[in-house]
Amino acid sequence: METEHPIRLTSAELSSLWSNYMFDSMSICVFTYFLEKVKDEDIQPIIQQAMNISIEHIDTIEQIFADEGIAIPIGFTEEDVNTEAPQLFLDTLFLHYIKHMAKGGMAMYGIILPNIIREDIREFFSNCLASTTELYNESTSLLLSKGIDIRPPYIPYQKDVSFVEKQNFLAGWFGEQRPYTGQEVMHLYANVQTNKLGEALSLGFAQVAKLKKVRSFMQRGKEIANKHTDIFANYLRDYDLPVPMTWDHEVLESTESPFSDKLMMYHISLLNGSGIGNYGSAISMSQRRDLITSYTRLTAEVGLYAEDGMNLMIDNGWLERPPHASDRGELIKHKR
Template sequence: MSAETNHNIKLTSTELSALWTTYMNDTMAICVLSHFLKHIEDAEIKPVIEYALQLSNEHIQTVTEIFKNEDFPIPDGFGNQDVNLDAPRLFADTFYLHYLHQLGKIGLSAYGVALPACARTDIRKFYNECVESSAELYEKTATVLLNKGLYARSPYIPNPDKVNYVEKQSFLTGWFGNRRPLNAVEISHLYINIQTNTVGKALFIGFSQVAQSKQVRKQMERGSQIAGKHIEVFSSLLSENNLPSPETWDHLVQTSNAQTFSDKLIMVHTSLMCTAEIGNYGAAIGGSMRRDLSTQYTRLLGEIGLFAEDTVNIMIDNAWLEQVPLTADRHEIAEK
């Protein structure tokens, strides 16, 4: 028995936050991946979906056990009521693969943040395993994408003939004068954000077809338009430098309009995508030295922020937003 067990170390707010978020995201992933698995036909992609689904189920089992030991209420999350497994397929097999590839990236980022923020031994062990399994999921998706010739590689650029240092302030110029070519870091951020918006746009199109509420359907159509606009902006910046952009995946959305996922799941999934994209844009702002790029990201970040806020408001109006654990309201306690 560890010293921590003997001393009954409670979960910190950071550990609670990470575990609660993991439970919510993985119960949602189980619904989505279960529907994917029901319709998958490609023999190479099917094992990858099965592996991702297995990981989500294992995560739920571990987190549930921790919450029970801590006498912490198990979140509602998502369940059978949030997915119709008998509904026709909503996406083509190759989209499942692209989706899982992005899922692996998001998992690496989220678990990589959670791991160093946790102190308790069992929680650190859990998130260390989550990082390793997310890396394995990424490897599996990357391998299949490469085998099928579907991996969207970022653009190639010439190797410099020597080490260079920035000598002029004009290196930062973006709006006026001659703009310098994009550097490798800036290209990387543009390419990554095109890819994430491409996945988002296809998801929004699919969700708009199967949403039951007119309000949710309109929000999904709005999300698709925003993602399409951002793809155009980033692609034009690459095009100015004679660099290619990855293809879009709108054509991988099928024509089904049968209820597939609950409106609650659709909106929470949308909110999660907004959170990931806001983080990506923030990283891009920090990594872009040309002024016009940081200004563009800031402007587009504002659009995502407004869309995310409206998404949350719809969730609140429909009682779909499960509340993250709060600290004690000392003023309310004192009043009572």
């Protein structure tokens, strides 16, 4: 039970609310464009559901910040979306996008929620997790009903219990190699899917970005995503496991941007962070040394790409400063 006197937001609560505001303000711009362009009557309600969730999040966070006397971020506004631009992605990519963004949201809220203490903020993020889970389920069901979602690979049921007896269970570079565990298959397959989505978005953004440096950055991102997809796909093919389809064909030929370069750069930065998190999860659930080594190496590559993206955003004045700890040394220095 909360005490009656005001309880300040902790660093976890403040930073999570701030980050959520930035993400949802971006999402509103994206969904506004999607709603303007979508033609499939089955997909339109899912986009509207996603939009309503983001609007509700923004309204709640703005009220919390106002009550606490916290500056509301600029985030992204109607200036960052151009609904008059031609359709850049097919309707089916809209649906894949919502499913995978909801998937990332569930993972994010699962990390945030255990670090939240204040009751009203716990309730907010609990509701975020519930509504995002519902959105994921709705979008997945629609994808399956349309026959355009592919289930992860099947592996045999175990008929009896056994124990690992050989050290080569951990091997992967030389000598006898075991097939992948179900967890390893799950992460390989999921990372193929997320990289394919990143590749499609980067391709579309590269076509429409205004600044040459942004176009080059997006093209580089497409190449990295394609490379990582091939690596994970080859691991799956080694044991005759299916590889998810590509979504490049769902990117249309428009060169007029529906989004600001600032929004697209921020979006790719989110995907980079999510990708690094996905690889970290995969490392924690993999035992084969070759998989761990690949994930570690590819994480470093994404990290360098993400750093270059942040520098590009800083150079253009697009990166809002997030909540941060006080620099006590600097405060003391100015006092003299």
